Amino acid sequence: MKLGQATIKDIARELNVSSSTVSRALKDYPGISDETKRRVKELADKLNYRPNAVALSLRKSKSFTIGVIIPEVVHFFFSTVISGIEEVAFSNGYNVILCQTNERLDREKSSIDTMLSNQIDGLLVSFSKETTEFDHFSKLMDLDFPIVFFDRLPEIPNAVNVTVNDFEGAYQAVKHLLEQGYKRIVHLAGPSNLAISKKRKEGYLKALAEAGIEADESLIIECPGGNEKESFDVTKQLFENEKNRPDAIFAHHDIVAAGAMMALKSLDLRIPEDVGLVGYSNWQFSSMIDPPLSTVSQPGFKIGETAITMLLEMIDKKRDYKSEPVQVVLDTELLVRKSSVRI
């Protein structure tokens, strides 16, 4: 029996009970003894029984529903991606349901289960910060279930995805700071298990290297939480001492930059005169804060449009993404505002 292809009948035969007993035991219905439930569940586990996978392969009709899994809806970037997804989905007669994982792997897995049992036609995924193994996705892909990843790139060969050129975005941001005469540039980095964080750090390092500046590991601080409180504390500590004080910050997103800005203000450091500051993602508020924040803009709407367009092609089998996996990389744009201009 192939992995994951065990059916309720297989389990029933093996345990010498009825299929209906197995089904009810798996759903924890009353009227089935705890002992039977335990035996059914153990065997189902052992045989890797997957109701969703079976349901998938048995599906005949389309639901015209697309599932979107995102870390956090509150992120302005993700909300623009969702807008792009919805525009194309609705104009093609599809509805969109969203699940947010709050950056947690367990919620990501249960979101997938929920969506599959709801018979979605395909999935768009930006996985959680906690996700380091990708079996829960690759198993579905093996069953030819349509999935397109966006923003965060999974370690799955041939995964279809849409990302932005984070390396180039970070490189341009740090090059700009160097051109403005800043020299000791801090990088408030993202969680190191995400490819986007790695790429942004590489871009930062390349710009420094090109300028003949040796990277100082003590200036690269991971801010995995990504909230303003965390970056406030980190920045305050880094800039408290006058001796060897850094003179610029490249933050891995705008909320982190905003926290850094508040810390610099609390130390009476002037932006951009004393310290230059560039963020990432162009949040809604970034042009409204004082000074307005320079940032790297990602084409969120276009990411959404591109991802859903590819997903609909997979669903309608208009293009063979399996034999020709597509990895789209979109360009970022550096928005120079007052926080980083001192020439």
Place this chain on the structure above:
Amino acid sequence: MKLGQATIKDIARELNVSSSTVSRALKDYPGISDETKRRVKELADKLNYRPNAVALSLRKSKSFTIGVIIPEVVHFFFSTVISGIEEVAFSNGYNVILCQTNERLDREKSSIDTMLSNQIDGLLVSFSKETTEFDHFSKLMDLDFPIVFFDRLPEIPNAVNVTVNDFEGAYQAVKHLLEQGYKRIVHLAGPSNLAISKKRKEGYLKALAEAGIEADESLIIECPGGNEKESFDVTKQLFENEKNRPDAIFAHHDIVAAGAMMALKSLDLRIPEDVGLVGYSNWQFSSMIDPPLSTVSQPGFKIGETAITMLLEMIDKKRDYKSEPVQVVLDTELLVRKSSVRI
């Protein structure tokens, strides 16, 4: 035949075709003539055939999935409500799926259809700005389908809902501006069809009346779009002329206040010295802009927690909300920051 209780069999009998033909015609499957599809759909329409309603009444097992319908995920307030919902839902073994309507009635209706065909156990709803009739909700409630409304109060008798005391929140905000010596206070109001907008306007008017100030209708401007561009333009026009210039603004939410702030700055008006400014909703950026924005904070997380708790009680029939409908009103909190303090 009662409204909405027609079945596929009724349609088949009337048209003298098979049930399977009706089913396939309704789903637009190939292999059915256009003429048959037209006849089936016309009759289904005439008989008010509702597959979801029937599916609902036939449902036996729980899906442990809750549907949440919100206008826009990008609103910081809604994202905090969602967090509250998810905390309680997950800890009770439920998953949450979201649909955003983008403030459009047609998307609201199709979101409901999507969620119902996905067999959710109950719905949490904040309806769109376009929604002025509520049949699509009340029909479900008549079938005893569990729904709890939050933030926006529908015109449905006995609807269970959770709102905040917008009247009191607005009253406190404007009273505070008056205490700070501001006299000609503009109200940048929300769309007039929403109860929250009406309540906030009433609170504004009560504070003025108590201070013996006659309301000036030319100072009450509707900003239905709720974006910063709109309020920028409105504010610039209002404050351009020195003659009889207003000296304060109470905005119906913080994005609107932020647009107004940028307009005041562009006119070289000082905040709070020349013009006082109070927003509503306490967005994430409101403490980060310069000057930090005074605002009315709504307990978003608590709204979410309260709404889902009531919904789970409805689902599990632990409490009879039908004979004793509950309308919870939570308190707001005025957060006084620099933008409105000149004494």
